[in-house]
Amino acid sequence: MPSANRPPPVTLGDFFRLAVRRFRAARLAYGHGTTNAVDEAAFLVLEALRLPIHTLDPWLDLKPTPAERARLATLIEARIALRMPAPYLLGAAYMHGVRFHIDRRALIPRSFIGDMLVQGSLPIGDPSKVRRVLDLCTGSGCLAILAALTFPRAKIDAVDLSAGALALARRNVATHRLGDRITLHRGDLFTPLAGRRYDLILTNPPYVDAKGMAKLPPEYRHEPRLALAAGDDGLDLIRRILADAPRHLAKNGALLCELGRGRRPLERAYPRLPFLWLDTEQSQGEVFWIAGNDL
Numbered sequence: 001m002p003s004a005n006r007p008p009p010v011t012l013g014d015f016f017r018l019a020v021r022r023f024r025a026a027r028l029a030y031g032h033g034t035t036n037a038v039d040e041a042a043f044l045v046l047e048a049l050r051l052p053i054h055t056l057d058p059w060l061d062l063k064p065t066p067a068e069r070a071r072l073a074t075l076i077e078a079r080i081a082l083r084m085p086a087p088y089l090l091g092a093a094y095m096h097g098v099r100f101h102i103d104r105r106a107l108i109p110r111s112f113i114g115d116m117l118v119q120g121s122l123p124i125g126d127p128s129k130v131r132r133v134l135d136l137c138t139g140s141g142c143l144a145i146l147a148a149l150t151f152p153r154a155k156i157d158a159v160d161l162s163a164g165a166l167a168l169a170r171r172n173v174a175t176h177r178l179g180d181r182i183t184l185h186r187g188d189l190f191t192p193l194a195g196r197r198y199d200l201i202l203t204n205p206p207y208v209d210a211k212g213m214a215k216l217p218p219e220y221r222h223e224p225r226l227a228l229a230a231g232d233d234g235l236d237l238i239r240r241i242l243a244d245a246p247r248h249l250a251k252n253g254a255l256l257c258e259l260g261r262g263r264r265p266l267e268r269a270y271p272r273l274p275f276l277w278l279d280t281e282q283s284q285g286e287v288f289w290i291a292g293n294d295l
């Protein structure tokens with residue numbers, strides 16, 4: 001609520017400043033597209049009015065309508081009272097400017113694999129030579145869609161166990177008009193893909209270990225448990241992926257996998273596998289690349 005001795009917010013800048021103050025006071029947790037109160041507040045007020053989210057400055061003096069003011073006030077209070085991540089409140093998340101529909105059926109898009117696809121930092125020569133891609137554990141479909149944009153001649157299969165997540169992925173694929181290149185499959189990891197082989201398998205599977213699950217901040221508890229929990233050491237799904245990937249990789253194919261803080265247990269479990277660790281500006285040792293021939 002606006003405090004008694006402050007005038008009520010009138011401009012978008014007023015709502016932004018109110019949100020920053022309230023978010024800081026409430027000690028929210030971040031990590032669903034932003035990392036701090038200022039960026040979170042900017043995203044919330046801009047997306048609520050469907051303005052471009054990359055810069056706030058041009059809009060600071062904009063005067064929202066009474067209905068928009070009521071919506072902004074409700075969103076700010078809901079972010080605090082429910083500890084609901086902003087993308088779930090707004091129904092949208094972005095990766096490198098690409099917009100995805102999102103709701104509580106799927107994890108909020110934030111994978112470092114997305115950065116690598118968009119920035120072209122994977123150890124792949126000519127992107128147009130990549131023809132068959134698999135996105136395992138696709139959730140909202142965000143990585144399948146970024147892969148389709150990165151590899152212009154690729155056909156992409158995308159798999160998830162959750163019917164709800166796949167319904168959302170279907171909506172995202174349709175919005176990005178990629179229905180002719182992305183095929184969605186429901187099933188347990190590779191089971192719907194008998195006999196198919198890929199140049200690239202990418203996956204951001206569930207990888208939170210039991211300790212991490214016990215300590216999740218409230219914001220993360222709004223996300224599906226199926227998207228996060230991966231047993232005692234966080235490797236339950238990754239072990240199965242490593243075991244089955246060779247049967248689904250084409251000659252010279254490779255597996256790209258995000259695993260959070262699982263690097264140490266993984267290297268202990270597979271001391272002979274030559275994982276190549278790929279870093280981004282925001283991550284170190286959280287994504288590995290391994291050639292099919294080395295598996």
Ligand SMILES: C[S@@+](CC[C@H](N)C(=O)[O-])C[C@H]1O[C@@H](n2cnc3c(N)ncnc32)[C@H](O)[C@@H]1O
Pocket residue numbers: 106107108109110111136137138139140141142143159160161162165187188189204205206207226227228
């Ligand atoms: C960490 S989320 C990743 C979603 C999406 N790729 C992203 O980066 O935002 C993991 C996804 O794996 C799915 N999943 C969990 N277990 C699975 C299984 N055994 N087979 C297929 N998908 C599974 C969950 O439903 C969830 O959508």
